[in-house]
Amino acid sequence: MRKLAILATPLALIAAPAAAELPTAARAMIDAAIASGDAEQVEAVIATARTAFPDDSAEIDAIWTAYQAEQRELAAAEAAAEVEQIRQAGLFDNWSGEGQIGAFQSSGNTDEIGLSAALDLQREGIDWEHRLKFTADYRRQDGTTSREQFLARYEPRYQINDGLFAFGLAQYERDRRQGFSGRYSLSGGLGYKVIDTDTMELSVKAGPAYRVTQFIDGTETSRVAGLVGLDFDWQISDSIKFTQDANGTAETGGEALLIVDGANTSLTATTGLEVGVSDALRARLSWAVEYDSNPPAGAVSTDTLTRFTLVYGF
Structure with a gap:
């Protein structure tokens, strides 16, 4: 063993x-x-x-x-x-955005100056997002102002879930060519992110609005309105980006006011194509259309503007 x-x-x-x-x-x-x-x-x-x-x-x-x-x-x-x-983070922390500016001056047969500037700011938090936008277009030829357009917009957003969000909107516009010295809009409602990927974003929003318009002839109107908005961004490649932003506002004018004074529908839409020049600098070609269905006497209903600018991101 x-x-x-x-x-x-x-x-x-x-x-x-x-x-x-x-x-x-x-x-x-x-x-x-x-x-x-x-x-x-x-x-x-x-x-x-x-x-x-x-x-x-x-x-x-x-x-x-x-x-x-x-x-x-x-x-x-x-x-x-x-x-x-x-x-x-403090109130002034975590902001990002982009700015653009252009100007020209000529003398001789015509004495003309022009200025174009825009600033877009965005701050993203845990649930909240804040968006600020400022644009200015000014042109004066031979002592006469031929273009004077300003816009300021503030839009806070609260993300309810992955797709659904609530928004508010406060906006000021000035466009004497379109016949108003000031137009104030307040709105709020719901929106939804239809597409949200690394290369493509599409969101839609809608809600009631209240708008006050001050015309250059001294008259003023205030109406209940409805707002519909669309934002679309597509990063086609590392250096090319397509953007589409549109906001439409249809005024109801109230029950009797709509019938007596008529309704006014306005639409602003901007389409842009961006090409990267460097990490922070981009060249942008944009086409904007502004439409008012019932403009004041002497003003046309549709305005278009094609612009080439350099955009600096930060």
């Missing part, structure tokens, strides 16, 4: 050998990929190691599982830190 026990011992060792360790060079290659911080490189090296060392797949899988768990923890910590930074 003692001989059998002695013989059984080496047989047991042969039947259950110790697990082989991953070669030092292979482990060093994986560690170097992890240290690089490039997740795609780590995944590629792990796949290569599995193919080259199939007997060590269990150890390689354990390394990969531990790496993924560590990355999830880091991502969660970064996300929590970002949320906390947004919550602690």
Whole structure:
């Protein structure tokens, strides 16, 4: 019996050998990929190691599982830190936007100056988003103002869920060519993000509005209105972007006022194509149309403007 026990011992060792360790060079290659911080490189090296060392797949899988768990923890910590930074941000923090400006001056047969400027600002929080827009177009020829158009708009948004949001809108317009020295609009309602991807965004919104118009002849009207809006952005490539923004306002004029004074429907739509010049600078070609169905006497209902500008993002 003692001989059998002695013989059984080496047989047991042969039947259950110790697990082989991953070669030092292979482990060093994986560690170097992890240290690089490039997740795609780590995944590629792990796949290569599995193919080259199939007997060590269990150890390689354990390394990969531990790496993924560590990355999830880091991502969660970064996300929590970002949320906390947004919550602690001051009123003037976390704003981004773009600005554009153009001007010209001529003398001789005609004495003319012109100025075009625009500023778009945006601030995104956890649930809230704030949008500010300012535009100005001014032109004076031979002592006569031929264009004087200004717009200021503030739009806060509250994200109810992934797609649905509530919005408010306060807007001031001045366009003496269209016959009004001031037009004030207040609106609010609901909107929905129909498309929201890294390269394409499409949102629609609608709600009631109240609008006061001060005409250049000194008269003034105030009407209940309905507002419909659309925003569309498409990043065609790394350097080319297509934009479409439209806002339509249809005035009801109230029950009797609509019949007596008639209704006025206005539409502003801007289509743009942007091409990147540098990381912060873009060239934009845009076409804008403004429509008022019932303009004052002496004014036409439709205005169009084609513009080429340089845009600086920040």
